[in-house]
Amino acid sequence: MDDLDGDLLETLRSVQWRLRRGAHGDVEDLGITPAQGRVLRVVGRCEDPPRMGEVAVRLHIAPRSLTDLVDPLEQAGLLRRTPDPANRRSVLLDLTPAGTSVLEELRRRSRATATRALGVLPVEDRQQLLDLLRRVEGALAGPVE
Numbered sequence: 001m002d003d004l005d006g007d008l009l010e011t012l013r014s015v016q017w018r019l020r021r022g023a024h025g026d027v028e029d030l031g032i033t034p035a036q037g038r039v040l041r042v043v044g045r046c047e048d049p050p051r052m053g054e055v056a057v058r059l060h061i062a063p064r065s066l067t068d069l070v071d072p073l074e075q076a077g078l079l080r081r082t083p084d085p086a087n088r089r090s091v092l093l094d095l096t097p098a099g100t101s102v103l104e105e106l107r108r109r110s111r112a113t114a115t116r117a118l119g120v121l122p123v124e125d126r127q128q129l130l131d132l133l134r135r136v137e138g139a140l141a142g143p144v145e
Contacts, residue, residue: 015117018117019113019117020034022113026106026109026110026113027106027109030102030105030106031076032072032073032076032078032102033069035069036069036072036073037106038059039055039059039066039069039070039073039079039093040073040078040079040095040099040102040103040106041103041106041107042055042058042059043055043079043093043094043095043099044095044099044100044103049082049092049093049094050092050093051084051087051090051091051092051093052066052067052070052081052090052091052092052093053090055093070093073099076098077096077098077099078095078096078098078099078102079093079094079095079096079099080093080094080095080096081093082094
């Protein structure tokens with residue numbers, strides 16, 4: 001790997017670390033962890049309540065790990081589990097009104113973080129960065145050798 005590739009990877013890691021570090025502070029006062037916030041975001045993006053298995057796939061985690069994240073969210077009244085009428089073995093996840101409020105606050109904070117982090121770039125550069133990162137993401141999502 002030449003210096004450019006190494007510098008790119010280190011810079012991406014640094015940006016990711018700084019964003020994650022900021023995310024911890026962004027959710028701490030809401031009584032959730034960043035991982036639980038990601039669960040709320042995934043469920044909130046779905047038009048209909050998703051199956052737990054679908055959420056686990058979208059988060060790239062094992063279903064058991066999702067259960068560990070959902071349990072406290074359900075206990076806090078942010079998510080509700082319901083049986084899937086189309087498949088008795090499946091469980092659907094649905095945001096409660098309190099969960100919707102927390103998700104709206106998470107989205108507001110995410111927009112503020114994005115503005116702070118990416119506001120140094122003109123819109124055209126942000127679009128180009130998004131396009132480039134999606135290409136890299138696509139290459140990484142390919143078959144594992």
